[in-house]
Amino acid sequence: MTDLASSPMTARRAGPCSGRVRVPGDKSISHRALILGALTVGKTQISGLLEGEDVINTSTAMRALGALVERIGEGRWQVSGVGVGGFSEPKEPLDFGNSGTGCRLVIGAVAGCPITATFDGDASLRKRPMTRVLDPLVRMGARALHVAEGGRLPVTLQGARDAIPIVYEPPAASAQLKSAVLLSGLAAPGETTVVEAEATRDHTERMLRHFGAEVLVEPFGRDGRRITLVGQPELVPANVVVPADPSSAAFPLVAALVVPGSEIILEGVMMNPLRTGLLTTLREMGASIELLTTRSDSGEDVADIRVRATALTGVDVPAPRAPTMIDEYPILAVAAAYAHGTTRMRGLKELRVKESDRLAATAAMLRGNGVEVEIVGDDLVVQGRGHVPGGGIVATHMDHRIAMAALVMGLAGEKPVAVDDIGFIATSFPGFPDMMRSLGADLA
Ligand code: S3P
Secondary structure (H helix, E strand, C coil): CCCCCCCCEEEECCCCCEEEECCCECHHHHHHHHHHHHCCCEEEEEECCCCCHHHHHHHHHHHHCCCEEEEEECCEEEEEECCCCCCCCCCCCEECCCCHHHHHHHHHHHHCCCCEEEEECCCCHHHCCCHHHHHHHHHCCCEEEEEECCCEEEEEEECCCCCCCCEECCCCCCHHHHHHHHHHHCCCCCEEEEEECECCCCHHHHHHHHCCCCEEEEEECCEEEEEEEECCCCCCCCCEECCECHHHHHHHHHHHHHCCCCEEEEEEEECCCCCCHHHHHHHHCCCEEEEEEEEEECCEEEEEEEEECCCCECCEECHHHHHHCCCCHHHHHHHHHHCEEEEEECCCHHHHHCCCCHHHHHHHHHHCCCCEEEEECCEEEEEEECCCCCCCEECCCCCHHHHHHHHHHHCCCCCCEEECCCHHHHHCCCCHHHHHHHCCCEEC
16 A cells, blocks of 8 residues: 555666675664673674664663663663663553564563553554564563553563573474573573474574573484573673675675676675575575585674576475565565576465565565465466566555565566655665665665
């Protein structure tokens, strides 16, 4: 739906993409660096922080909860924390805008403190489920004083005076859910354990260790992990270098694959194995993706990646891979449309509760541009014909990743592809249109 304040944009076919770019810092790590910095007594320095709206909202929430958060340069931030259990009661509701991650992680961090806080967000976030995160936190001693109808925001939470450690098996493969329980468990005596049937991104576990907490991670079943946190640690300040976000790199990466003659280099992209499902899948499709230099930054491997335009072939993407590429399906669907043959992406139930119903929005994005696509149960099935007719106007539904995926699709379309609103791109990838133009894209 287009409203008066929205800003549309159109992508057109132009020459090849070429150049070398570094996309902004990883969103998951940026949120966690601010939150854990705020739970640490002393000063934490962060460099490469993503200065997107989602992360800025988390920084504002940390200030409202009593931490001193300062921007000391481009991407350079300093947090003087209050320690585990040390948050003070915020005077106003905490507004997380479009960000499920910021909201759910901070709900977890507050649940272990004896304060009351109200959590809110924009129209997209107000549609997303919050009960899934409140249920375990209530078991840990927090009280949900108010929850809007349907288990949605706004939520008012009273944190536990004496948090209780639990053993928790999340009902969905969700790093946000796992992280909320672990952050609440910081305040609990003894061990808080999360047993996940499918391993999800492990940035919280890694960063808790980086800040001095004791965290044990063991394999569980075929694809899962058992994570045990020893509660009430004395978190010690630690500097964080935020690597480039693989979920943002995915957009120029697929652009370079589908725009004929392209060759680009993406610098310093995080290679955490729980985030690289898209690279695995694109390589199975035949993509020319080369890892150049690899190194390690703050406990995460990073690489420069060279991508060359390649003819792609459709593949079957197994459901257990979904947690390692959960944010990448809209852009994978674009690659699938330009591929030859059928791509079936399996087990995408969680996409229905993202910034939009991303399963429906992705299918509509393709269909509206002449691509044959079907939703079968929780699977997305795309018939790749090696080209995309284009000519559609894509409804982004307040979803940054739908907007960016649609614009990338237009860069090689027979006709241009328009999106109704690029405003939400700034939540995760400020400067996206300019960076794409610097590579040769025609976005206007
Ligand atoms: C995130 C976890 C994922 C992902 C989101 C970031 C995180 O959500 O979609 O963009 O930083 O923990 P879920 O945990 O709900 O799958």
